Amino acid sequence: MTSKACVHLAAIHQIAQPTRRECEECVKLGGTWVNLRTCQTCGLTLCCDSSPGRHASTHARTSGHPVIASAESGERWLYCYADNLTAMY
Ligand SMILES: [Zn+2]
Ligand SMILES: [Zn+2]
Ligand SMILES: [Zn+2]
Numbered sequence: 001m002t003s004k005a006c007v008h009l010a011a012i013h014q015i016a017q018p019t020r021r022e023c024e025e026c027v028k029l030g031g032t033w034v035n036l037r038t039c040q041t042c043g044l045t046l047c048c049d050s051s052p053g054r055h056a057s058t059h060a061r062t063s064g065h066p067v068i069a070s071a072e073s074g075e076r077w078l079y080c081y082a083d084n085l086t087a088m089y
Pocket of ligand 1: 006007008011066070080082083084085
């Protein structure tokens, strides 16, 4: 952890929760995933970088949505791709 300020994480006051526990892109493509992440800008739930599709990081790169939250039950953290920062909540 670093103390460097992240405007993206600081702007989040309510965590967007996953509406479905599946990666929307993997479902379309018939793929599988390891863990799920929810985009905090648009609420899309996609798979993590340990998954073959890596759809959450692709979404962050192509859409410019920097912050995801873990969509795994029991995990309470946010991650900012732009600043490479994790924050517990
Ligand atoms: Zn940030
Ligand atoms: Zn996926
Ligand atoms: Zn998004």
